[in-house]
Amino acid sequence: MNPTIHVVGAGVISSIGNSYDECFKALQNGEHGIRPLTSLDSIYKDILPVGEVNLTNEELAHHVGMDKPVTRTSLLGLYAAKEALHDAGINNFDRLRNGLISATTVGGMDRTEIFFPSYLKDKTSGHLSDVVHHGCGATTEVMARTLGIKHFISTINTACSSSVNAIMYGARLIQHGILDVVVAGGTDALTKFTINGFKSLMILDDDLCRPFDNDRKGLNLGEGAGFVVLVSDKVLKENNLISKAVVFGFANTNDAFHQTASSPEGRGSYDAMEQALNMAKLNPQAIDYINLHGTGTSNNDLSEGTAIKRLFHDKVPRLSSTKSFTGHTLGASGGIEAVFSIMALHHQCVFPNLRFQTPIDGLDIVPQRAFEKLPLTHVMSNSLGFGGNCSSIIFSKNLKR
Amino acid sequence: MVKAFINGMGIISPQQTWGDESFLNAVQDYKSNALTCIEPDYTQWISQQQLRRMSRIIKMGTASAKMALAQASLEKPDGIITGTGFGCLEDTETFLSKITDLHEEALNPTPFMQSTHNTIGSQIALQVQCRGYNQTYTQSAFSLEQSLLDALMVLTENPNQNILTGGVDELTSTSHSIQSRFGKYREDVESTLALLEKPAKGTIAGEGASYFILSGKSTSSSLASVAGVDMYYQLDEAELTERIMFFLKENNLSPDDIDLLLVGKSGDDKNDRHFDYIISSHFAKSSIGAYKHLCGEYAVSSAFAMGLGAAILDKGNIPDGVLLKDEKRFPEKVLIFNSYFQDHHSLILLESCRATKS
Numbered sequence: 074m075n076p077t078i079h080v081v082g083a084g085v086i087s088s089i090g091n092s093y094d095e096c097f098k099a100l101q102n103g104e105h106g107i108r109p110l111t112s113l114d115s116i117y118k119d120i121l122p123v124g125e126v127n128l129t130n131e132e133l134a135h136h137v138g139m140d141k142p143v144t145r146t147s148l149l150g151l152y153a154a155k156e157a158l159h160d161a162g163i164n165n166f167d168r169l170r171n172g173l174i175s176a177t178t179v180g181g182m183d184r185t186e187i188f189f190p191s192y193l194k195d196k197t198s199g200h201l202s203d204v205v206h207h208g209c210g211a212t213t214e215v216m217a218r219t220l221g222i223k224h225f226i227s228t229i230n231t232a233c234s235s236s237v238n239a240i241m242y243g244a245r246l247i248q249h250g251i252l253d254v255v256v257a258g259g260t261d262a263l264t265k266f267t268i269n270g271f272k273s274l275m276i277l278d279d280d281l282c283r284p285f286d287n288d289r290k291g292l293n294l295g296e297g298a299g300f301v302v303l304v305s306d307k308v309l310k311e312n313n314l315i316s317k318a319v320v321f322g323f324a325n326t327n328d329a330f331h332q333t334a335s336s337p338e339g340r341g342s343y344d345a346m347e348q349a350l351n352m353a354k355l356n357p358q359a360i361d362y363i364n365l366h367g368t369g370t371s372n373n374d375l376s377e378g379t380a381i382k383r384l385f386h387d388k389v390p391r392l393s394s395t396k397s398f399t400g401h402t403l404g405a406s407g408g409i410e411a412v413f414s415i416m417a418l419h420h421q422c423v424f425p426n427l428r429f430q431t432p433i434d435g436l437d438i439v440p441q442r443a444f445e446k447l448p449l450t451h452v453m454s455n456s457l458g459f460g461g462n463c464s465s466i467i468f469s470k471n472l473k474r
Numbered sequence: 475m476v477k478a479f480i481n482g483m484g485i486i487s488p489q490q491t492w493g494d495e496s497f498l499n500a501v502q503d504y505k506s507n508a509l510t511c512i513e514p515d516y517t518q519w520i521s522q523q524q525l526r527r528m529s530r531i532i533k534m535g536t537a538s539a540k541m542a543l544a545q546a547s548l549e550k551p552d553g554i555i556t557g558t559g560f561g562c563l564e565d566t567e568t569f570l571s572k573i574t575d576l577h578e579e580a581l582n583p584t585p586f587m588q589s590t591h592n593t594i595g596s597q598i599a600l601q602v603q604c605r606g607y608n609q610t611y612t613q614s615a616f617s618l619e620q621s622l623l624d625a626l627m628v629l630t631e632n633p634n635q636n637i638l639t640g641g642v643d644e645l646t647s648t649s650h651s652i653q654s655r656f657g658k659y660r661e662d663v664e665s666t667l668a669l670l671e672k673p674a675k676g677t678i679a680g681e682g683a684s685y686f687i688l689s690g691k692s693t694s695s696s697l698a699s700v701a702g703v704d705m706y707y708q709l710d711e712a713e714l715t716e717r718i719m720f721f722l723k724e725n726n727l728s729p730d731d732i733d734l735l736l737v738g739k740s741g742d743d744k745n746d747r748h749f750d751y752i753i754s755s756h757f758a759k760s761s762i763g764a765y766k767h768l769c770g771e772y773a774v775s776s777a778f779a780m781g782l783g784a785a786i787l788d789k790g791n792i793p794d795g796v797l798l799k800d801e802k803r804f805p806e807k808v809l810i811f812n813s814y815f816q817d818h819h820s821l822i823l824l825e826s827c828r829a830t831k832s
Contacts, residue, residue, distance in 0.1 A: 117578070178591075185570070186570060186573070189570050189571070189574060192652070193574055196651050197655070201655055208560055208614060209561070209591065210612050210613040210614040210617070211614070213613065214614070217707075218708075225705070226616070227613050227620050228612050228613045229611060229612070230590060230592060230610050231592040231608070231609060238609060242624065245624075249630065266573065266586075269569075269581055269586070270583065270586035270587075272578075272581070273581040274586070325609060326607070326608070327554075327599040327604060328605070329599045329600050329603050330600070331600070332587050332593070332597070332600070341605060458590075458592070459587065459592070460592040460593055460596025460597075460608075461596055461600065462592055
């Protein structure tokens with residue numbers, strides 16, 4: 074057990090770009106994608122800053138070759154998964170035991186919330202085609218059918234930590250010899266449901282978010298998708314694939330503190346980072362860069378920062394929250410940030426944490442302020458969610474152990 | 475992979491499946507196409523203060539989890555894995571309705587906070603202070619099966635652990651009214667127990683919460699073991715038959731070795747068609763039982779079937795009202811073969827652990 078898992082493909086779409094290369098350019102140039110909401114019929118339209126993908130549903134559908142209307146969540150997922158598969162370039166994909174493991178928190182909510190007002194007025198009203206893909210699982214099934222993956226499909230919803238859990242599950246299914254190749258990641262579209270949910274919790278910043286800053290006011294929501302293609306060492310060699318990175322360690326824990334708030338000491342987050350390091354057989358000092366969960370809320374950043382301080386002490390690695398570029402893409406964030414972590418290894422660089430000015434009182438953590446080229450071997454990505462769900466994953470350069 | 479022992483279970487269903495009476499002591503007949511659970515007095519499991527904030531799915535999930543822990547004499551598990559097809563529908567509907575009614579202003583965040591699918595597993599973690607592995611699968615009628623597969627992998631990695639694994643889904647009036655518009659349910663149901671007598675268009679809706687303590691180690695309270703699980707998406711009858719035979723072969727079994735085949739017949743003629751063929755062509759020697767006339771059709775009905783199968787293997791007898799065909803075989807090996815609206819098919823293999831019980 075525990076054979077090496079390689080990442081052989083990566084695909085991403087977010088408010089900062091419609092491809093791996095576009096996103097990299099934006100990260101390199103410090104160009105964020107957070108602008109007033111345009112797409113939803115909401116009281117927050119033209120006002121609330123969000124990270125929207127700049128393609129309409131029609132444009133997305135055209136790009137992924139869908140002729141039937143489906144949910145935006147499926148379209149974003151398909152867009153990124155297709156890029157990841159294209160990048161992987163596995164010729165005999167159909168003959169391998171393939172699987173799709175996708176994470177989403179809203180599923181088909183973007184369409185359900187079109188259906189629901191009519192339904193509330195009259196229970197025989199509203200188009201059924203708007204709710205047929207409501208379930209999170211239906212999002213994945215639409216994707217799987219389009220991608221031609223029938224062997225194994227799974228959907229995970231552990232709130233904002235979902236897609237790291239999808240990548241972990243994919244890696245373990247390969248390690249246990251159940252699958253040969255897995256497309257894993259997550260997708261979430263912006264919805265009125267989530268905008269109003271976070272608004273009601275009073276954790277949205279009305280301006281641009283400032284993760285890990287002492288004067289942070291909350292998060293900006295975003296949308297997008299990020300997927301990776303995972304294979305075993307054996308499949309890598311047999312198919313002459315190129316390893317972009319290896320999945321070196323991961324862990325999933327629970328904070329068990331409160332339904333939506335993290336414990337002050339970040340005990341769940343600490344456990345996840347520590348257990349991921351243990352699995353990778355690495356000391357904390359081996360981590361060269363942490364892609365933070367870093368939402369920009371008062372509670373998250375203090376809790377995550379405290380956990381990092383407790384684990385890394387005065388040797389905190391370079392770190393940044395790329396949510397300062399994309400906004401918080403919820404169930405997609407772990408997938409998008411996994412791709413960004415692989416990008417950091419690929420281009421040997423770290424990304425800035427935009428708009429940072431003052432360290433959080435008592436923490437003294439200063440995130441990366443500028444794009445910088447430097448040698449990296451191990452990158453950690455954190456994802457934390459409602460319900461106390463905490464996950465950390467370590468991607469590493471393809472070194473022989 | 476290891477076999478997982480079921481060292482405790484808690485089943486809340488439209489039948490009497492919890493408490494001191496034996497499982498399915500007397501089956502309940504309904505004149506309805508919507509079966510909801512016979513719920514316990516929750517105050518024995520959850521404090522009044524916590525109960526006030528909880529939706530029904532959270533109450534059912536938490537109570538069934540605590541029943542499973544109690545039966546296994548455990549304070550808390552090492553990890554929690556939950557399968558749910560649709561998650562917390564009641565809270566989702568409440569928040570959606572309020573967005574419309576209040577025009578997005580002055581919304582109470584509680585239903586939103588509790589609307590994500592992982593709320594079930596998270597609330598259990600919070601209540602029993604379990605800081606270990608916590609995962610939620612939501613893949614229609616594969617949700618419980620994914621959870622079992624994950625649990626088997628966790629226990630292969632570490633057999634000493636106790637993993638709380640289960641399936642939970644709630645039926646709400648809104649989901650029932652919307653699903654009815656898709657023509658999924660029969661109208662004018664006179665007797666749910668007679669559901670499978672005459673195949674027709676449509677089935678009956680159900681719900682339930684079922685949690686199991688799974689471990690690589692048996693105990694004196696072990697009920698049965700889970701020997702394997704598999705899932706098949708959108709396969710035709712021939713492909714499905716082939717995959718089932720392959721699954722049995724992988725487990726060193728032939729169809730004749732299955733003492734009891736529990737089939738997920740739902741009464742819907744389209745859904746049930748393949749069962750008759752596969753039963754007559756391959757399982758002629760096995761006793762055949764069913765469960766959806768007892769629990770209704772829902773995404774994690776196989777979790778109810780797993781509870782039923784475990785109870786049968788534990789007691790060594792099959793409750794009245796389950797058998798469709800009796801080959802008078804003593805239950806040692808039970809295969810659950812579920813199908814959900816034609817697209818999702820799954821197998822769960824359960825074995826008696828009377829011989830290996832420690």
